[in-house]
Amino acid sequence: MTNWKRRHILSLADFTPDEYNTVLKTAASFREVLSRKTKKVPTLQGLVVANLFFEASTRTRNSFELAAKRLSADILNFAPGTSSLSKGETILDTAKTYWAMGTDLMVIRHQEAGVPGAIAQALDHLGAKVSILNAGDGQHEHPSQALLDLFTICSLLDPVNPRWELLQGKKVAIVGDILHSRVARSNLWSLLSSGAEVHLAAPPTLLPQLFSNWGKDTHPQGKLVLHWELPPALEGADFVMTLRLQTERMRAHLLPSLREYHQNFGLTHDRLQLCQPQVKVLHPGPVNRGVEISSELMDDPAFSLIPAQVTSGIAVRMALLYLVGVGNQPLN
Amino acid sequence: MTNWKRRHILSLADFTPDEYNTVLKTAASFREVLSRKTKKVPTLQGLVVANLFFEASTRTRNSFELAAKRLSADILNFAPGTSSLSKGETILDTAKTYWAMGTDLMVIRHQEAGVPGAIAQALDHLGAKVSILNAGDGQHEHPSQALLDLFTICSLLDPVNPRWELLQGKKVAIVGDILHSRVARSNLWSLLSSGAEVHLAAPPTLLPQLFSNWGKDTHPQGKLVLHWELPPALEGADFVMTLRLQTERMRAHLLPSLREYHQNFGLTHDRLQLCQPQVKVLHPGPVNRGVEISSELMDDPAFSLIPAQVTSGIAVRMALLYLVGVGNQPLN
């Protein structure tokens, strides 16, 4: 049915154009399912999806959970607060336990970079036919978020046939705490490889100079420009991605104040006048209203793609679960 | 199938006789389903019910959850402790996120009065076809509890055809912390409109004089009497509803002691001798045994409707989810 080969979805660093387009195409077909009265398909019936969220999350966990339910999978939720971790079990032993229970797909979020990848490697080594989906690991990657951003943008550019090539030549600005953002990193891979022109904007404490070398080796065709102020990043932009500002950054003295941050890097209707007239704004959520973006702009359907991103999340996560899940199923 | 028009169930203040009877009739038909071997119907298959319990609750959440499962809906649970709220997201943004994910019905509990209503208004304004069910908001209302109380009482009066008119002329006493009780408020609406004679009994600190004006404007046919002691409220009563006493009230100096409260307002077999011989006792749970009601009375099936209330809860919540859920479904 599909020629998908990748067992785990851990990072977008080595995603191929074919893979991006297969995800987009599959998500588009699930979006069609979601427009029906009965929004379920029996595709993954009898398979078990375990949500191992070592780092708490409601939004992403519920999005994966609903995607799995709409594919008729069974779901196990791992609750970190009440878990064996407090009893001294290692993370890998927890994952092996879920594997031994019969889990087919594990959706893993962890505060440390590399944990989903390490679990995938260990389970592969044991011959387990389990797929790992990285739902965010430290400051490393958040592939499903970047793929839903991609799907949201490409669906806007061509609702019938969203495809990766549509991004070629578009100017995309990414604004905010790039240094600490796994969302930014995953998006950089998909954007750089698609031929978009990527402009990063943030205060220097959140955007070190070394980011200018990002992807030089692996994505030499990528176009990346750094700015320590907002206006040049916005100028003529087709899409602006804002990132969530962790308020912890204030306490770490990386930023003076939320008010000053908003004054310099917050998106408003006024600021968007520098962009293309059709410019759209994205945010991975949850939003600090009045910090990364003004409340008015966030709620303006003429500019904000934020609800569309959430909706896309279900279709894209259904696509990811489907692509790795069907690949793993024995042909009975 | 039904001429139900109301999209949200937020309050009983403006419920019509027809609406009360439609809920009772629908609940009676689901009670029949619950007596079968396979207690499920496919009515809401493919629909998503999100339980947004900003205030923690196991009993009410599980009751709505089981009702939704028996209608074959998919369920998302919002866990306040691990949520985006701690990340600064507004309540309304949380609700909008669940809407964007594809939620069809939201069951909302919040410690502040008016939150479910405000969310309903905002989503209506956005053109969302989402139904909100108030599962308790501050000291405002708890409509599904009052409706299950109504169903429990009317089913006792006529098991085959429970209907709202049966309450006419019955004497119903409501005893306890009326001032702070959303259960009492919702029950007052259904009882006053049904033509029952309602007697409130509590210490003056928990039952201010102003309650005597309750419903004067909207339910002029209602009969409401206040008592600052228990016996006159019980005299000749057909039904006695006791309310849960929050132990916090002691600390706020609204009550001298639990022992004294029980002595003056606690229900016992002895006290019930003032009532009709067939009198029945209700309590929304969880019960403080030996405070609102004696342990012996609570466990006496000749008087206690408490287990029947819990059972009614499933049928009534199935009815509510069905009535608003079927109304919202596109005709495919």
Add this chain to the structure above:
Amino acid sequence: MTNWKRRHILSLADFTPDEYNTVLKTAASFREVLSRKTKKVPTLQGLVVANLFFEASTRTRNSFELAAKRLSADILNFAPGTSSLSKGETILDTAKTYWAMGTDLMVIRHQEAGVPGAIAQALDHLGAKVSILNAGDGQHEHPSQALLDLFTICSLLDPVNPRWELLQGKKVAIVGDILHSRVARSNLWSLLSSGAEVHLAAPPTLLPQLFSNWGKDTHPQGKLVLHWELPPALEGADFVMTLRLQTERMRAHLLPSLREYHQNFGLTHDRLQLCQPQVKVLHPGPVNRGVEISSELMDDPAFSLIPAQVTSGIAVRMALLYLVGVGNQPLN
């Protein structure tokens, strides 16, 4: 379909040979289901399983939950942190509430010995047709764990036809904190009754002399030997069960240090040379690596049955839910 008579599974103290073999046989048939592409059967469709875990647990709760899902039951989870217990409701009232909601099977874990049994007795007294499965109560019993251990061992001895008699004459060592272990107690019942030779090994603070009388009255055929050092217990052993060491034991001065404990009672490849060459090691999990067992031994598939135990857990718990659940169903 089966002649199973027991409504509750609370303890293995009075399990009969027939009952052990019915569980083993039923679990074997579900293991076959779990090897299919679609690992679900509709057996318990429409029935409700409530997980009442007053003591937190992820592993056992998820195992029961997945077992119930694969039988197509509906599941309610009771979350102790957010529950009515903090509101002063008694445990029994909580159980009665779940019964009144329509729960068919309750899986109960509690930190106090006897709670599941007390609930079962009270519900029986009320005429409730509810089954209670003890998922661990204090230091009393953990029957499903001992039954999955039995199934794991017997399946190794005869994969096609695992049966209780296979244990006759086998030497089984149980090592570790026997005094505080409900797993050890439940395993003692099944092992003593099967005719295995059971050797207990632990420091004297964790293995009082009185254990030598264990089962003397009820299982006079049982062979039980106590050791306050490890080597004689391992000598010629066919199976070694290690128990989790609660680190709280150190603080209670029952043990000098984890390092010394491992030196004296920890299992290693070296130590196993005293056993039969085909010896296998079991552990109920979660494991403290390097304490009860060396990390290398735990990960060595030639010796470790630990993943097999987790896998057996699903089949055995499906069997238990099936046996008591089908017995409770009205013949529609």
